[in-house]
Amino acid sequence: MALLRADHVTHYFGGLCAVSDFNLELEQGELVGIIGPNGAGKTTIFNLITGVYKATEGSIQLNGQELVGKKPNAITQLGIARTFQNIRLFKDLTVLDNVRIAYYNWLEYSTWESLFHIGRYRAQEELYTNKALDLLEYFKLDMFADDLAKNLPYGSQRRLEIARALATGPKLLLLDEPAAGMNPREIEQLMEFILWIRKEFGLTILLIEHQMRLVMGICERLKVLDFGATIAEGLPAEIRAHPKVLEAYLGEGGDQ
């Protein structure tokens, strides 16, 4: 059974059709990319999957569980985590707190225990603080633990955003333009990094990207969107030569 399944998902903003008849099946462990020109509706699809928007029509299921109509935090709890196109860290909080916030649903203590720091409070806090620091070490960010997130260098902020997403304990990770603002060498590193976290955390990854180099390099399958409609899908090599894709990117009659 597919891990994520989107059936005939359509979304309107007022009268504007942002996504029309979007279908997707993701198998466990796959790495799939969504590409398309600006404004094609890629980020809208992420927002629909994660519950930021409620799909006008269609259904999205994770392991057979319907996601449409659920709140974002409930969907995160089911095992979907994401990063953002323009980094959205908790800027004025420490790096450690950024990760600890993502453990929100894992900590098991009641409001009363939190108000008086009694019962399970101490043990749980210690456990998850140490887990957060282990995770930061994994991402070579532990030396920044006490710094404010906004003071980190750009590349580290990107890594922290992924670490934070992983702290929620996802099965499916959605990466929204992870290579934005990176130079070719950094993109090489990022490609290795994405493959590495997929293996280490047993993830299924869906990513949006503009950088063809990254998409063609690591994605096993691609979907191409233009004006909210799926215009092509298949293996990277097929997409590269697909006439409709060339048209969307280069205009009619264009060639590579």
Next chain:
Amino acid sequence: MDNHTTTTPNPISKGRALLGRLQQLWDRIANNRKAFPIVLAVGFILSVLVPRFGLVNEYIQLVIIYIGINIILTISLNLINGYMGEFSVGHAGFMAVGAYVSALFTTKIIPDNLGALYFPLVVLAGGVGAALIGLLVSVPSFKTRGDYLAIVTLAFNMIVKSVIENIEAIGGPRGIPGIAKLTTLPWTFFWTVMAILVIRNFVYSNFGRGVQSIREDEIASDLMGVNTNKVKLLAFVLSSFFAGVAGALFAHILQFISPKVFDIIKSTDVLIMVYLGGIGSITGSILGATVYTVLLEVLRPFGMWRMVLMPLMLVLLMIFRPRGIMGMREFRWLIPGFDLYALKYWRAKKEVSNGTPTS
């Protein structure tokens, strides 16, 4: 430093040396976290002894009680305006609920001679009453944010005032006179410490971090799994509970309450103390409330000019220190030890596990 022995010390270097020594002393105090419980114990004993033996005059005792009440108000509002990043301007509304609930208990229900005995419960009742209203106000916060939520809280303050004015059974616009003077220095101290510790504990917990993540980025917070509605509700209930407690203490020291006491001006006072002390800081709230209350008293001889000088000082503060005295910073005593040294503990633990030979 070598010059120090050869040249005669001028006043500037002398001053610097003194400042350096003060800084060292201050660091030693701040690092000595074990002193915190001792300070609390001494404070409590003093709060009992001072009124008992009349160590300071009545007026100063009264000012200290007002400082305590203002600290409770400021900390509880800081939870919403500082830690959650919303802009609530109706804090006096919650205070009014606490004041009226408690005053009704002591004037109408509990016999006069038992008032002092039941006073802690009466204050608690005031807090719970306000917390229930806080629960109601938290509901619009699920949908509205920023300026819009500010309008909601403003409206709430007006509603509370108008409702009280129109209920004759609780005195209407005339208010409730002749409330017993039950707020004592020890009780004020107790509730102030409670407010400080409980809100501190909340802030340094899973829910408190959730509240702060809402201030930073509500959508990201929701997407990281934080149940934003739940933590907003908790923050509003906790904040209004302590506003109600402060209201109850206030009613039983002022001995007369009327709807006029709890208008928007009172809410503004609390707002000023929050921003003077600094948002997102418990230390700041304590300092802001203390400085503001004391300054108002010190400037009393200036009469009407007081209300010109105070705001002028605020303007200067906002220009030179826009985040308030302690904005987003905390005195080390108030940070739970485990949280403060989390990185250190983790490193130490790792060294131990690395040090032991494996396989």
